[in-house]
Amino acid sequence: MTMRWIGVAAAVAFAGERADAQRPITPFATGAIVEHRVTTTGEVERVVGAVWGAGASMVMSDWLAVRGRIAGGSLSARSVDGEGRSLSEADVVVTLTPDRWISLDAGTVMRTMATPLVRQRWVELRAGSEVGLDLIEGVLRGTVRLSIAPWVSVSGQPSPDLAIGAGSGLEFTDGRLVANLAYSLERYDFPAAGSARRLEQHSTLTARIGWRLR
């Protein structure tokens, strides 16, 4: 039954396959400043660092694209009781673009944060929507996005009550060059355990540069 639904979904997804049978692939590299804030008892632990990554996106049809990315880096403590950690991330996102001004996406994010003593693994399913405005048609575009993660698994923690995300971005296209600057914020509110409640927030400013191969 599941296979049948997958088949139907694939048929629908590729129904609008590009007439020229080309599927442009755009490899890209990313550099990001990541800030991670956590509080449990009122004191805010803050770590900040640079994260570097690479990935690729592929346009499957006029309205369907797939993007994958891996990234990693180190975050340094910026608060008194903060502890530096390494961060590695991988995500896969499927984007539907029913019209030029709006897109819908869904995907999964896997994230590992490790200190010398502890390794915490995050897996989440995320869905969102992005609204785009052409600042210069065909060249420069501004976007604002909202997302929700209906399922989040964090090792050693219960699933959060609330997992949402928001962001904005600028995308510059010139021929095969695609450059992007995006700000995103992810908020995770975990359930209270007695008087303590764990709250986490990732803020990221990502620069991405890609080259469309065909």
Next chain:
Amino acid sequence: MNFQRWLGAACIATITAATASSRAGAQGNTDEALSQGITLYESLEVERALVLLRRVISPSSPFEVSREQRVTAYKYLGAALAILGQRDSSIVYFRAALERDPFLDLDPDRFTQQEQAALAEARKRSFAAALRPLVESRWDPAREEITFSVVTTHEAALRVEIQPADGSPAIAIHDREGDGVREVAWNGVLGTRLAAPGLYELRVIGRSLSTGRTDSTSLPFTMRHDFPALEDTLPDFLPQELLPERRPSSAGRTSLLKGMAVAGATLLLPTLAGNSQLRDGGRGMATMAATAAVGAGVAGLVITKRSPAIPANVARNNERRSTRAGVNAAIARRNQERLALTKLVLVPGAPR
């Protein structure tokens, strides 16, 4: 009412049939007299043949005489008189025959040298240029030709030309001196191109080299081109079918406002989506992103003012135009291939 109409139709049919029958009968009588005359001539009863043949051409003949019958009668009268030694009279009748049919000839197996000589003399004294009736023809101009039979009764400069009915100048397909019957070949080309479909006139103009006399005749014909159906090329794109290639004058302001809108939304995100207990988490980055958005809006304003063209749309439109031009070129090529298979069709007469 219906009966009256039927009666009227019946009367008309009866009168028509009677008239046709009477004409056929009259020609039948002429045919009979002509046949008898020829039989007598061939039996060497020349005097009796002359009586019958003169009766055929007599103005007082009660019977209708066609042009062909008259030519035959003159021909045998000329021949009979030549046999009787009345050369001058013979020539007169031969000339009368030649005036009506310049193609007139005597079969050397059936007519004597004396008769041939009289006809030759008649030809010298008369001058006429003629053209055999055209017949419907269909031919491949690349490989085949049609021929027109033309004649002058004696040595003459003969010009055969085709005159388009649209008033454009006539084009000669034969222009030389000669004698007797000529078969003039034509492949359908006028100048350097195939004769276009339409109405034409085939004209023959002869000028006697001995007397300087000129004679001419012409026949109309219609030319048709017969080729496989052609494809229509695609029309040029209408402006509304293409992407705009230039930004409107308000585009710069709009870019700036959009950049500011993105910046405003960016600044609001930490407040709306962030957790206040995490004390301004991400606000610094939001400010940087908002600044970049305002910068992008300003860049949009400046760039749009400086270069209002939309290169992506220009490229896309050019690509579409190029694709369409390619399709049209392929159609034109296929049409050329089909036109190369054109067969010409000559239909005698003018369309009614």
